[in-house]
Every structure is written in C-alpha cells, then in structure tokens.
Amino acid sequence: MNWKQAPLGPVQTNAFVLYNEDGEAIIFDPGGDSEPFEAALKKENLKPLAILLTHAHFDHIGAVDHIRDVFNIPVYLHEREAHWLQDPTKNLSVNMSPEGVTARPAEHLINGEQSLAIGPFAFRVLETPGHSPGSVSYYHEPTDTVFSGDVLFQSGIGRTDLPDADEATLLNSIHQKLLELPEDTSVACGHGPVTTISAEMDGNPFLNGLGEGG
Incomplete structure (x- = not known):
C-alpha cells in the first residue's frame, strides 16, 4: 500500500x-478542485471505496459531493460535526459566498475511538479534538502513517x-494520542x-513551550 498527497481547493x-496494488483507494x-481531482484519480485507474473526513471545515469538504457521486462511495465523519457539512456557519464558509460551501450528510458517523475496516484497509480512529470538536486522526499501521487533518503540522x-x-x-x-504513536510514524497533515x-x-515549538497559540 502507498499514498499520495494532493493539495486542493482555495487554500491548498x-x-x-491511500491505495493498494489493485487500485482500491x-x-x-477532498477539499476542492473537484473535476481535476476526479480526472487524476481516473488517470491512475483508482477505485475509491470511501471518503474519510478528519473534520468538516470548508477547506476539507469542497469536493466531497462531486467525488462521492462520481464513484458512488460513502463519507465518514465524527458525529460531533454531523451537521457541519450542511451549515456554512459551522464549517466557516459563510463569508465566502452567498451559499457558502456545503455537502450532503455523511453516510457514516464515527462515535468514539474504534477500529475501522473498509475493504482491505484497516484504521485505528483516534479522537483528536481541539482544532474542532469532531476532529479525528486515522492511523494506518501498514504504511506507518497517521492522517491527522489540522491537528499537528510541521513545526x-x-x-x-x-x-x-x-x-x-x-x-x-x-x-495523549499522536505522540503516543511510534516515532517513525508519518504525519499526513x-x-x-x-x-x-x-x-x-x-x-x-508549540509542543515544547516555545510557540504561541493560533
């Protein structure tokens, strides 16, 4: 298994x-650039099985409906943000345009920390709130990677x-959650x-008492 990074949408x-040798993904x-992202997935002959959201701020959801409709796949999101996809005020897009950024409700709501299996992919779901109340991180042991959204960045x-x-x-x-993972774990921010x-x-510096919040 391997993964690729794709900066998308208005703030990249x-x-x-994440994909395997059979092209399952x-x-x-998926934060935006719906059609180019779709084209890239198809060019690589990938067969997406699901969309996993780390949280529901606008810049992480812009291409959700397009991609899930094209590939007929479900969306996973923590239950604390169940209504944020439809609410431009909650997902912070209310000032971007008259209609904001919205998506239909997620098909699957995450409740608590758990193991999550989707086809051949298995994750450990970690609740990592703070940036938003429903932020979660998905730890994928086979690739030594945690897909953490906006929890932890480089420096x-x-x-x-x-x-x-x-x-x-x-x-x-x-x-309590991320720094307890193996030290060689990649953090997909x-x-x-x-x-x-x-x-x-x-x-x-933020973890060593030298940074300022923000």
Missing part, C-alpha cells in the same frame, strides 16, 4: 489518497482562534509538508 488543503479530505499545530476550538484540548490530543512524530517531538 492536502487531500490524501481511500480518499481523505506547528492547528488553529485554535476559531469558533468551537480550544488550545488546551488540542495540545492534550496531540500529547492537512496543510504543508508531511512530517513525522519524532521530528515534531524534537523540534515543534
């Missing part, structure tokens, strides 16, 4: 595509100056370059 949010956070952490965000909660999520748990343990 990282979508990730899981899509994380940074997710914004906590947003509605429903809380810095203490976010830092607790990082320390929602923005910017991929990093590793060990690199952030050693050098992230």
